Amino acid sequence: MMKQYNFMTLQWTCIAIVLLLLVACTGAFEDYNSHPYNPRSKDLTPSATVGGLFEKMMYQMHHHQENDSQMVDQMVGDQYGGYFVTPTMWGGNNFSTYNQADNWNEIPFTTPFPYLYSNWLAIAEISEGRGYIYAWANIIRVAAMVRVTDTYGPMPYSQVGGGKLSVAYDSEEDAYKNMIADLTNSVNVLEAFWASNSGATLPIAQYDIVYHGNFGQWVKFANSLKLRLAIRISNVAPEYAKTIGEEAVAAGVFTSNSDNAVLPSTDNPYRKAAADWGDLRFSADIASYMTGYSDPRLPFYATTASGGGYRGVRMGVNTTAESKAEYAGFSQPNFTYASPMLVMNAAEVAFLKAEGALRGWNMGGTEQALYEQGITLSMSQYGITGTAVTTYLNSTAQPAAYTGLTAETNHAAMSAITVKWDNAAPNEQKLERIITQKWIANYTLGFEAWSEYRRTGYPKLLPTVSNLSGGTVDSDRGARRLRFPISEYNRNSTNVQAAVQMIGGQDLPSVDLWWAKKN
Amino acid sequence: MNYFKTKVNFLVLLFLFSLPMVSLAQTTITGAVTDRNGLPLAGASVVVQGTTKVTMADIDGKFSLTGVEPGQVAFISFVGYITKAITIGNEITYDVVLDEETATLDEVVVTALGIKRAEKALSYNVQKLNNEALTTVKDASFMNALAGKVAGVNISSSSAGPGSSVKIVMRGLKSIQKDNNAMYVIDGIPMFNTSFGSGGDNHPYTDYVGSDAAADLNAEDIESITVLTGPSAAALYGSEAANGVVLITTKKGLAGRTVVTASNSTTFSSPFVMPEFQNKYGNNIGETGSWGAPQSLYSYDPTKFFNTGTTIVNAITLSTGTEKSQSYLSFAGTNAHGILPTNEYDRYNFAYRNTTSFLNDKLVLDVSANYILQKDVNMVADGLYHNPLPAVYLFPRGENFDEVRTYERYDELLETTTQYWPYGTGGLELQNPYWTQYKMTHETNKKRYMLSAGLQYNVTNWLNVVGRAKVDNANFVITDKRYAGTLPTLAGPNGFFSKNNRLETQTYADIIANINKDFTDFNVNANIGASIKDLRMDSEKQVGNLNYINLFTTENMIRPSGYKNDADGYIEQTQSIFANVEVGYKSMLYLTVTGRNDWDSALAFSKSTSFFYPSVGLSGVISEMVKLPEQISFLKLRASYSSVGTSFGRYMTQFFYTYNEQTNSYDAPKIYPSYDLKPELTNSWELGLNVRLFKGMVNMDATWYHSNTLNQTFKASLSAGSGYESVYVQSGDVRNMGIELALGFNNMWGNFGWASNVTFTWNDNRVNRLANDILSPIDGTPIEMPTTMEKARLGDTGGPLIMLSEGGTMGDLYIDRALKRDEYGNVYINEITGLPQMEIIEAKKIGTTLAKSTMGWQNTFSWNGIDLSVLVSARFGGYVVSGTQAILDRYGVSANSVKVREKGVSSNGVAIDPKGWFGVIAQGTGMGAHYVYDATNIRLQEVSLGYTIPRKWLGDVANVTVSLVGRNLLMLYSKAPFDPELSASTTETYYAGVDYFMLPSLRNIGFTIKLQF
Incomplete structure (x- = not known):
């Protein structure tokens, strides 16, 4: 009996030891429950933490991730802006035919918001909402978010943050004014910071993929962006726009191509979508203008078509399973995997100034000088100088008619506008000239192109080949905006309903945005 | 044991x-x-x-x-x-x-932790299957042989052919977010059934699929399988057991004799349910679709593309031993060729097990070792990119298929052969189907070993202590080679290569004190123990297009463009203590109480450090309590309640950056940081009845169950304005209620025996509460959630959807497209196009994909060593969706398209162009409800015939058993154009029963010869 008892004691002791060990063993659980390859904040230096976040935010100014680029820039901005066309049918519900599915319609909203703000909110928290880091982040925020308001109209802006999960929308006017105010603040903070730190090597510099820690350049970018915003609202808030526009130019904007804001790439999404996937082709619109002008930038913009020459594709041909194959041999964007992604260039700034001058703003030059400066800057961006440029500046060639695969897609040229400046021309023609050349210079900034098209009616673009919108989109005017995301109706219904009221009570693609009343 | x-x-x-x-x-x-x-x-x-x-x-x-x-x-x-x-x-x-x-009637079953228990003491449902159910004629994955034989279990085999994983769902879908697959336990030790690369959830872009850990087992090594369908049966196995458990007992050596068996099992496979095609109309020149004039040039039969699949299993087992020490040794080789050219599955199993007792049987040591070599090539379940079937099925009927059999031609510029396929991608990324099989090679090589040791010390006659440990490590090398000439979407001009090294390790150890003590009227049986489970994975994957043509090495990948390096891994450890106490009164009334506390590493950084879950059960053997009529030999009533906790997923409790392979940088999480999560909980009740009549001639096991799965973790999508995509919230209540019934009859009349067994399962699934009324973890304001939650679109835009809503099921099928109708209800015809139009409608529920009930009926006849068994199985209720049929119709290659073409289709007297008609209703993968089918089906599941040649006929040298088996022999009733029980994905909850060029299910016919010396 005694022996048994001993055994018992022994066993229970063993079990007790094991149990104690168990309880004590959970100390490693925090390590176990941390991803072996994905770092936590404590694994990174402060600059690396914040720096990594900046990189991600910056690509929201022009999507680089292949799917985001395809679903946002390529299908919407670049296509509605006349740069590219998607020849693929997919499920038959496409932006090109104005019958995009709900879950596609929301992507230009639901992609930049979380990608930008998850990073921006973290930076706001780390920087406690002040200092040069926060000022820098705000410039990027504006550059990314202006694309969203220009696509949908009202958007959450000033109310974002503070732990709110359902955020109220800013009206378009408020959004613009708030963005402009943010740019002004950022310029002030960064100017002061850069005045005392311009020689320093900042640890954050390696994460600045645009200017490599040169905050003087970020100031110029912010001012240039401010000018872009001012011009956009120049029809609807003329006095305010003039003040802002002149303030921006006075504070220093882009003047040379070395100022250009570009995002580096090792896997250019346009190249990938066009050459690898066959889902992207040069648009009939830009092909028509540039071939008509014998534009020397063409070889840099597009590849030659399989039968020679430059051939674009018309929007809305992708209604059959065969269309992708049929248009395979048409021109593609001529990019390599390493081609950088444009955010803003000096040529655009010159054209913005030219339009400002046309409106009587003090832009430091005449309309003609600034217009020609824009063309010259754009040409030199591609290494084109000398007589090629002069010839172009004096060209009176007109855009070419479009010849497609079938007679039904053929179309006369949409405009007779020429390159050569005509000081005697009416202002409207001057505006068309400026916007058309700005459009060519802004190649691949699709959202800018589509916005300016809606604001000014220029450049004149071909209507879609098949309009399947069921009457909600006018083929000649094109889509004026995108409907609010279905997910906002599901998750933020009160606020999105209020936003619908801000645009007149109807959430339709035919509703003109605040600043886009023309064409 | x-x-x-x-x-x-x-x-x-x-x-x-x-x-x-x-x-x-x-x-x-x-x-x-x-x-x-x-x-x-x-x-x-x-x-x-x-x-x-x-x-x-x-x-x-x-x-x-x-x-x-x-x-x-x-x-x-x-x-x-x-x-x-x-x-x-x-x-x-x-x-x-x-x-x-x-x-005997007093059956002993293997229950929790490998412990044998008297069946009458159990308060929950157990179903037992012996080795014969698995090995009469072997399937490469042994679980496939269980279909129709157990109640309460839904077995869907994968369409990817031999060796592919099997989906086992018991007592209905419970978890909205997690996978619902049952757990495997081998000799009392849990096996984490890993599978990856599953198809179905991302079609049409699905990747190749893989096998799973359970498919590795050699059916010959399995002594018996016990299926515990309920969570109450499994409170002692830990969290994963909420979904039910498949308990596997492997063979041990036999004392006192040496038995050698050798067996060969050969199975031939052919497609079972195929779409119906047409050959009457050809294509118009240059078009992929076959909407042209009648043609008689070529007679094309897509079924000819398939080979006869073969699965050959050779196994040798040796078992020997004395009363003190027994050993078991086995070897099995499984070599299977699927019905697709180049698809193969090979596996070699080596197993050794020894049980030895020492010190006057006070100490028993049980050691085993398993080594498994497995290889599979081109295992495809469905989809477009890696699947030859779209090209095979859609091949333009006016063209010569023999032309493309020579799938490559020499290209002088490339100085190598390249793909021959003059028919274009047809909008569906079509390639030469032979090229897809021969020049796009996906291969998995797995080396896996399992070592286990158990030591039992019999302290007294009523107490013993067992300690066990097991390691299960698998090393995978997965390569994907695509030759130059492959579609540009899938490979660069010089080819594509991907290589993945993956290491999975599982370690399990436990120590348990077992007490079995008799008092005058009482018996106490208790197990108290502690266990540790540790799962680790580490994977390194490199993907890239090639620099030198067709040189498949990682160094030859073009960098940086298109090159991706993906490192992944995890560690998940669970430490537990548990107790199981059963008190029996006069062998007639048993009360079982269990409790388990888990410390799970996934809980780290959250407020809960561990979770506890109890169960209680009562079993009363009425036939022992009162004198029943003589006809009732045994009557037992049982009831149990159990609660099983499950941890939420790993890494959900803290902020970390994730690597973005495209930008080569680390992304901030887009999930709102909210880390106070609770474990998921399944509470269930079950009541059961076990009756044996006429000395066991008739028996019935009936179970009614009711379970609620609570605290489910949802990734609730947030309004974009929040700056985040989603937040983890916990809510939800999914109720499953059902009946499991097994009814059996068996009797011998002299040499003739007849056994008839019916299994019946009825399950009612209901979402009681979705993630509504959730307050923001930050500011306490309600988070706005849609009242319906879209879980899946079963195809392209416009196809049916799975949406969850309160009061609905977890498989509710909705449509949001319908033909536009005029004010009289006729199909509207657009005046310009002359075609009807699809319009977007508010999502409308049309049914559910879940089955109402399933049934199996097996009859076994035996006479003088001849056994004949016939199994019919049936499923009632639910819908399935066929994108394949829609695409076949749209391309004019289906028999259905010919029917419409010849009979015509019209609305209100206006004839509609058949091609245009399908262009409307079969757009994408089919619009709305046009390609939704009733999943009810009845089939002749299995017929087997076995004969044991009397030993003396063979000079007393050996017992020879010969058996013939046919599986999936005949579809007796089905309205769907594919096998509704087939599934492309075995891990996805919502994509079951969706056909997107799934490989057809297989009709298997085979024989086994088994010699026992």
């Missing part, structure tokens, strides 16, 4: 030794001990009551005992057999036949 029996023998011996010796007239007796099959039981012990006379049977089962007296009683016993008493009379020779333990 036979230690109870061993202990009983031991006790008997002790008892016998202690009796005083009596001396009487003495004689010598001899005899032989055999089992029911006449096999000698070497090592059986013969003990004469009241004496020290004891002996053991020799290798031939023969024994001889001197000095015994007539009138004395001898006990003949053997491990695993019922002890028999013989009274010594005047005879000298006694031939004793022992019955195996399991042959």
Whole structure:
């Protein structure tokens, strides 16, 4: 009996030891429950933490991730802006035919918001909402978010943050004014910071993929962006726009191509979508203008078509399973995997100034000088100088008619506008000239192109080949905006309903945005 | 685990030794001990009551005992057999036949932690299957052989052919977010059933699929399978057991005899349910679709593309041992060729197991080792990119298919051969189907070993302590080669290569004290223990297009463009303590109480450090309590309640950056940081009835269950304005209620035996509460959630959707497209196009994908060593969706398209162009409800015929068993254009029963020859 008892004691002791060990063993659980390859904040230096976040935010100014680029820039901005066309049918519900599915319609909203703000909110928290880091982040925020308001109209802006999960929308006017105010603040903070730190090597510099820690350049970018915003609202808030526009130019904007804001790439999404996937082709619109002008930038913009020459594709041909194959041999964007992604260039700034001058703003030059400066800057961006440029500046060639695969897609040229400046021309023609050349210079900034098209009616673009919108989109005017995301109706219904009221009570693609009343 | 029996023998011996010796007239007796099959039981012990006379049977089962007296009683016993008493009379020779333990009414089943329990004590449903159910004719994945044989279990085999994973769902879908697959337990030790690369969830872009850990097992090594459908049965296995458990008991060596078996099992496979095609109309030149004029140039049969699949399993087992030490050794080679060219699955299993007792049987050591080599090539379930079927099915009917059999042609510029396919991608990324098979090679090589050791110490006759440990490590090398000439979407101009090295390790250890003590009227049976489970994975993957043409190495990948490097891994550890106490009263009433506390590493950084879950069960053997009519041999009522906790997923409790392979940088999480999560909980009730009538001739097991799964973790999508995509919230209540019924009859009339078994399952699934009324973890304001949650679009835009809503099921099927109608209800015809139009409608529920009930009916006839078994299985209710049929219709290659073309289609007297009609209703993968089918089906699931050649016919050398089996022989009723029980994905909850160029299910016919020496 005694022996048994001993055994018992022994066993229970063993079990007790094991149990104690168990309880004590959970100390490693925090390590176990941390991803072996994905770092936590404590694994990174402060600059690396914040720096990594900046990189991600910056690509929201022009999507680089292949799917985001395809679903946002390529299908919407670049296509509605006349740069590219998607020849693929997919499920038959496409932006090109104005019958995009709900879950596609929301992507230009639901992609930049979380990608930008998850990073921006973290930076706001780390920087406690002040200092040069926060000022820098705000410039990027504006550059990314202006694309969203220009696509949908009202958007959450000033109310974002503070732990709110359902955020109220800013009206378009408020959004613009708030963005402009943010740019002004950022310029002030960064100017002061850069005045005392311009020689320093900042640890954050390696994460600045645009200017490599040169905050003087970020100031110029912010001012240039401010000018872009001012011009956009120049029809609807003329006095305010003039003040802002002149303030921006006075504070220093882009003047040379070395100022250009570009995002580096090792896997250019346009190249990938066009050459690898066959889902992207040069648009009939830009092909028509540039071939008509014998534009020397063409070889840099597009590849030659399989039968020679430059051939674009018309929007809305992708209604059959065969269309992708049929248009395979048409021109593609001529990019390599390493081609950088444009955010803003000096040529655009010159054209913005030219339009400002046309409106009587003090832009430091005449309309003609600034217009020609824009063309010259754009040409030199591609290494084109000398007589090629002069010839172009004096060209009176007109855009070419479009010849497609079938007679039904053929179309006369949409405009007779020429390159050569005509000081005697009416202002409207001057505006068309400026916007058309700005459009060519802004190649691949699709959202800018589509916005300016809606604001000014220029450049004149071909209507879609098949309009399947069921009457909600006018083929000649094109889509004026995108409907609010279905997910906002599901998750933020009160606020999105209020936003619908801000645009007149109807959430339709035919509703003109605040600043886009023309064409 | 036979230690109870061993202990009983031991006790008997002790008892016998202690009796005083009596001396009487003495004689010598001899005899032989055999089992029911006449096999000698070497090592059986013969003990004469009241004496020290004891002996053991020799290798031939023969024994001889001197000095015994007539009138004395001898006990003949053997491990695993019922002890028999013989009274010594005047005879000298006694031939004793022992019955195996399991042959009694008082069945013993393997339950939690590998412990054997009397079935009557159990308060939950257990279903047992013996090795024959698996090995009559082997399937490369043994679980496929279980279909239709157990109640409460839904087995969907993967369309990816031999060796691919199998989806096992018990008692309905419970978790909205997690996978619902049952858990596997081998000899009491949980096996984490890993599978990856599953198809179905991302079609049409699905990748290749893989096998799973359970498919690696050699069916020959399995002694028996016990299926515990309910969570109550499994509270002791930990969290994963909420979904039910498949308990596998493997073979041990046999004491006292050496048995060698050799078997060969050969199975031939062919497509079972195929779409119906047409060959009458050809294409218009240059078009992929076959909407042209009638053609008679070529007769094309897509089924000809398939080979006859073969699965050959060769196995040898050796089992030997003494009363003290038994060993089991086996080898099996499985070589399967699927019905697609180049698709193969090969596996080699080596197993060794030894059980030895020491120190007067006080110490029992059980060690085993398994080594598995497995390889599979081009395992495809569905989709477009890696699947030859779209090109095979859609091949333009006016063209010559023989032309493309030579799938490559020499390209002078590339200085190599390249793909020949003049028909274009057809909008569906079509390639030459032979190219897809021969020049796009996906190969998985797995090396896996499992080592386990268990040591049991019998402290007293009522207490023992068992400690066990097991490691299960698998090393995978997965390569994907695509030759130059492959579609540019899938490979660069010089080819594509991907290589993934993956290491999975599982370690499990436990220590358990087992108490089994009898008091006057009571019996206490308790197990108290602690366990640790540790799962690790590490994977490194490189993907890229090639620089030098068709040179498949990682160094030859073009960098940086298109090159991706993906490192992944995890560690998940669970430490647990548990107790299981069963108190029996006079073998008639049993109360079981269990409790388990888990410390899970996934909980780290959250407020909960561990979670506890209890269960309680009561089992009453009525037939022992009251005198029942003689016809009722056994009647048991049982009830149990259990609660099973499950941790939420790993890494959900803290902020970290994730690598973005495209931007080569680390992304901030887009999930709102909210880390206070609670474990998921399944609370369930079950009531059951077990009846045996007429001495076991008729038996019935019936179970009613009701479970609620609570605190489910949802990734609730947030309004974009929040700056985040989603937040983890916990809510939800999914109720499953159902009936499991097994009804059996068996009887012998002389040499003729008939057994008839029916299994029936009815399950009612209901989402009681979705993630509504959730307050923001940050500011306490309600988070706005849609009242319906879209879980899946079963195809392209416009196809049916799975949406969850309160009061609905987890498989609710909705449509949001319908043909536009005019004010009279006629289909509207657009005046310009002359075609009808689809319009977007508010999502409308049309049914559910879940089955209402399933049934299996097996009849087995035996006569003089011949066994014939016929199994019919049926599923009632639910819908499936076929994108394949829509695409076949749209491309004009289906028999249905010909029917419409010839009969015409019209609305209100206006004829509609058939091609245009399909262009509207079969757009994408089919619009709205146009390609939704009733999933009800009845089939002849299995027919098997077996014959054991009498040993003496073969000169007493060997037992030879020959069997023939056919599976999926005949579809007796089905309205769907594909096999509705087939699934492309075995891990996805919502994509079951969606056909997107899934490989057809297989009709298997095979034979097995088994020799036992």
